[in-house]
Amino acid sequence: MKRRSLLSLALLAGAAGASDSAFKPVGLPSEASELDTGIEDFLMGLWQLDPDAAVAAGRFEQSHRITLPSAALRAQRRQFLKRWLKAFQRLAVDKLGAAERMDRDMLIAKLQSDLWRLEVLREWAWNPAEHNPAGPIDLALNTDWAPVQQRVQALHARIRQLPAFYAAARASLVGVTREHTELALQQAPGVLAVLEDLESQAQQQGLGALMQPDLAQARAAVAGWQAHLRQLLPIARRPWRLSAALYETKFKHDIQSARSARETYELALARRETVLASMQAQAEALWPTVIGPEAPPADRFALIGRVIAKLSEKHVARDRFVDEIRAQIPQLEAWVRDHDLLTQDPAKPLAVRETPVYQRGVAGASIEAPGPYRPQDSTYYNVTPLDDLTPEQAESTLREYNQWILQILNIHEAIPGHYTQLVYANKVPSKVKALFGSGSMVEGWAVYGELMMLESGYGASPEMTLMWGKWHLRSVTNTILDYSVHVLGMEQKAALDLLTRQAFQTEREAAEKWRRVQLTSVQLTSYFSGFSEIHALREQLKAKPGFGLKAFHEKFLSYGNAPVRLIAAEMAGALR
Incomplete structure (x- = not known):
């Protein structure tokens, strides 16, 4: 499911700040020290103009300020981005070490991406859900x-x-989409919930009466926002599909892959056939024990689907969903430790909690990690409870996250997936790699972590192997779906068939994915894109003398959240 690549990544991806002047490389004794100075100056300017981004990164001294989504701020950002882009591009690459070159490349990519988002994509104008103040307050x-x-x-x-x-x-809003306007309306009550939490804390501190007038005005502002959004709904006609030109460019900026979006889509089609062939063989072997003496169907989708549907009846009770996730975390920690897959840090807390209301509406599970300035703080594993679902909806969700797939979800989100990777990222000396990393690397590692665990023998059984095939097919299908919908014009009926009949997802899961593909673009490709590049790198390095799996994992994670293509260039180059 979608990760809040918190890294502050989701919050920082489009952020930029302001500074009175960018640094000017003028031949100081060390280009590396010049880069370090420039990075610190750049970040200070960023936090000054974008306090929301500062809070997301752990710079809480900016908590009293807010980032106003105004035309004036966008003008300041544009000036800031262009000035710093020119400054970092002027640095002499041949005088930098490997780590500094990577930082420079990542900063340039971030600045170019931010400029493109500001001037071309302009999501601030057509996506009301971009304007949600709840996160930094919470x-x-x-x-x-x-x-x-x-x-x-x-x-x-x-x-x-x-x-x-x-x-x-x-x-700021001009020509909004209906889908994103509806999302903003859905999330607005979450802002009120955060204000209630703040009011409760204020009362406990004896500050309730002092804050009451301002809280009343804040609530009135939320109500005014909701009213404005309702007025926009009847005229919200902007198409939500990104189109081919915007999609390919956004893929380049967001994924930072060595491949194009089209090439990644074609690779996913090929991977899909490989996975389906394996799943068909597994389902044929399981059929007699799972289904019985009935003759299996000739159609491979029907065959695999019947076995998966029967196995999916085994799942946790509805009221135990969040508790079961919480209980599995220590088991995964023990497995990684006992099988020496990588070193873990027991001092870094992970808290499983119900997803805050203001974050709901896009995905049901996500990891929310602290920024690099506060690595000691808790990482939250957000899980949306099933309380508000009908019995039929809850059963559909529970079958999707059945006895086996719930474990794979926890591997992906927590250990050794997102949680583990983000703990490593916050230890990297470079703030650039922690703050402005690649979502494809983050998601790709989580998908790779699933394979890592199964290869080590975790959950070894034909049922787990088949269910991992289904889960892995989800990552592959995400890429196919996203590209097909936004570039090739795939309609809802075909998309739901791809998800349910051909990828064996439940109707509720497929409906949520269809909604997600309307609300997001490109992010769904990050899972398979990142995984395929990480796996290819591992297989390349395995052929070299002295390869060790644990050493590979820890070396790879030592680069923070850098794009896989940059990590691969450094790791492969070091062995030449």
Whole structure:
């Protein structure tokens, strides 16, 4: 499922800040030291103009300020991005070490991406869900960066600015999509829930009466935002499909792959055939024990689907869904430790919690990691409970996350997937690699982590092998679906058939994925793109003398969140 590549990645991907001047390389004794100085100056400027990005990164001294989505701020960002892009491009590459070259390349890619998003994609104009102030408030309130009273006081100053925030957001919107407007309406009550949490903390600190007038104005601003969105719905006609030209460019910026979007799509089609052939053989072997003496169907989708459907009846009870996820985490930690797959840090806490309301509506599970300035803080494994579902919807979800796939989900999201990788990323000395990393690397590692665990013998059984095939097919199908929908014009009926009949997902899961592909673009390709590049790198290095699996894992993770293509170039080059 979608990760809040928190890394602050989701929050920082489109962010930019301001600084009075960019550094000017003028031949100081060391290009590396010049780069380091420039990075610090760049980040300080970034945090000054974009306090939301600062809070996401763990710079909580900016908690009292808010990032206004105004035309004036966008103009400042544009100027800032162009100035810093020119400055980093002027650095002499041949005088930098490998780590510094990677930082420079990543900064240039980030600045180019931010400029393109600001000037060409312009999602701030057509996606109302871009303007959601809840995340930084929740993070600053519930992170132990200062005494509670100080946190409340800082956020008091922030919520005073919410009316101006929503006024700027309303002024920014032009030609919105209906789908993103509906998402913003769905998430608005979550902002109110965060304000209620803040009010409760303020009352406990004796600040409730002082804050009450500003809280009332903040709530009124949210209500005004909701009313404005409802007025936009009847005229929200912008197509949500990205189109071929925008899609290929966004893929280049977001995925940072050595391949194009089209090449990745074609590779996914080939991988799909390989996975389906393997699943067919597994289903044929399981048929007599799972289904019985009935003759299996000739159609491979029907054959595989029948076996998966029967096995999927084994799942956790509805009211145990979140608790079961919480219980499996120590088991995964023990497996990784006992099989010496990589070193873990027991001092880094992982908290399984119900997904905050303001984050719901796109995916049911995600990892939310602290920024690199606060690596000691908790990582949250957000899981959306099934409380609000009908019995039929809950059963569909539970069958999708059945006895075997729920374990694979936890491998992907937690150990040795996202949680483990992000802990490593926050240890990397380079803030660039932690802050501005590749979502494809992050998602690709999580998919690779699934394969890693199964190759080590985890859950060894024909049922687990078949279910991992289904889960892995999801990553592959994500790429096929996203490209087919946004570039090739695939309609809902064909998309649902691809997901349900051909990828064996439940109707509810498929419906949620169809909604997600309308609300997002390119991100769904990050799973397979990143995995395929990581796996190819591992197979390339396995042929070299002295290869060790644990050493490979830890070396790969030591590069933080850098794009796989840059990591591969360094790791493969080191063995030449």
